[in-house]
Amino acid sequence: MIQASDFIGPAKALGFTRWAGVPCSFLTPFINSVIDDPDMSYLSAANEGDAVAAASGAALAGNRAVAMMQNSGLGNAVSPLSSLNWVFRIPILLIVTLRGEPGLQDEPQHELMGQITGRILDELQIPWDWFPRDAESVEGALMVANWHMDRSGLPYAFIMKKGSVDKTELKSHWQPGSQPAPFGEDAFRAGEPELTRQQALTALVEQTPEEETVVVGTTGYTGRELFAIADRPNQLYMVGSMGCASSFGLGLSLALPGKRIVVADGDGAALMRMGNLATAGAYGGKNFHHLVLDNGVHESTGGQSTVSRAISFAGVARACGYRQAEEGLGAADLQRFLHNDHGPSLLQLKTKRGVPEGLPRPDVTPRQVKQRLMQHLGIDVPWMSV
Numbered sequence: 001m002i003q004a005s006d007f008i009g010p011a012k013a014l015g016f017t018r019w020a021g022v023p024c025s026f027l028t029p030f031i032n033s034v035i036d037d038p039d040m041s042y043l044s045a046a047n048e049g050d051a052v053a054a055a056s057g058a059a060l061a062g063n064r065a066v067a068m069m070q071n072s073g074l075g076n077a078v079s080p081l082s083s084l085n086w087v088f089r090i091p092i093l094l095i096v097t098l099r100g101e102p103g104l105q106d107e108p109q110h111e112l113m114g115q116i117t118g119r120i121l122d123e124l125q126i127p128w129d130w131f132p133r134d135a136e137s138v139e140g141a142l143m144v145a146n147w148h149m150d151r152s153g154l155p156y157a158f159i160m161k162k163g164s165v166d167k168t169e170l171k172s173h174w175q176p177g178s179q180p181a182p183f184g185e186d187a188f189r190a191g192e193p194e195l196t197r198q199q200a201l202t203a204l205v206e207q208t209p210e211e212e213t214v215v216v217g218t219t220g221y222t223g224r225e226l227f228a229i230a231d232r233p234n235q236l237y238m239v240g241s242m243g244c245a246s247s248f249g250l251g252l253s254l255a256l257p258g259k260r261i262v263v264a265d266g267d268g269a270a271l272m273r274m275g276n277l278a279t280a281g282a283y284g285g286k287n288f289h290h291l292v293l294d295n296g297v298h299e300s301t302g303g304q305s306t307v308s309r310a311i312s313f314a315g316v317a318r319a320c321g322y323r324q325a326e327e328g329l330g331a332a333d334l335q336r337f338l339h340n341d342h343g344p345s346l347l348q349l350k351t352k353r354g355v356p357e358g359l360p361r362p363d364v365t366p367r368q369v370k371q372r373l374m375q376h377l378g379i380d381v382p383w384m385s386v
Contacts, residue, residue: 021043060379066095243276334347
């Protein structure tokens, strides 16, 4: 058994200062220690997939990042691990606790995952090792992890058994910097949408200067249309990990406070991981701008209706602590949103349905998009060219 500081000290010395996770009793010493350390940051994610995506956003900004989770939540992280980290080659360090370890008494819901945790990581092509249980092994284990990540661009995982880290009491208590915003009638609009998604994205491109802004386009037609309008070095197209654009953008915004981060989301994608609205409201800064292009359907899969007609993303965002959140119908609403400095902010922009004829797919690979964006941002890390 080690003390939390035995691991966190060497990890911090190697640059691991940004941590995201979902609590597990095995992880309590780490979470408490990171929260109490003024030189480190901890983001409490709504689910494990968003923790991975947020850590990945920080990694793309050049930070060493850690995502922590119980193995029962590893399933929630499979989507970003397989279709974000693997596709783009963005390495983060994973600490996965081993609940349901064979031969040990545990709750029945952990039994199967305890048997297959290592096999899941193997299938995801994520190299892993057991979490070090003596202080003398920590630095070497971290150096091996760094070597793998820098060489492959893939995550590396430590699987933590019960009793690996001694207890650490929490000395400070983090509080969100925001409170739910009041609901005014000006936040909600009735009427018909004025713009198609392509027209909205065209206006977005025109009002997001390359040197000041990073634009993250969600998976599906949004990313494809953004590429077709203008393939710029300050843009990233999420080709998978549906719903994770907002958490990825949040992690990026926290690591790059001097850049405006605009997430071009969709109603279906935003619904998939609505928990991140709470995380963004609590942690997001004034540079985080969340645009939800809402046409009421899953357009890229045949036009099946979403449930967005039954909810207000702006209302949810306001209740979650976004400084500003509105519904909009046209270009004037979008312009006002893009020029406000009261983030985290959200605009639920109602759009018309329809896809441009002959819409191309990006002819740049995800890895090329990653490399180009990092070069544009002046980031230089060993794994960037992988």
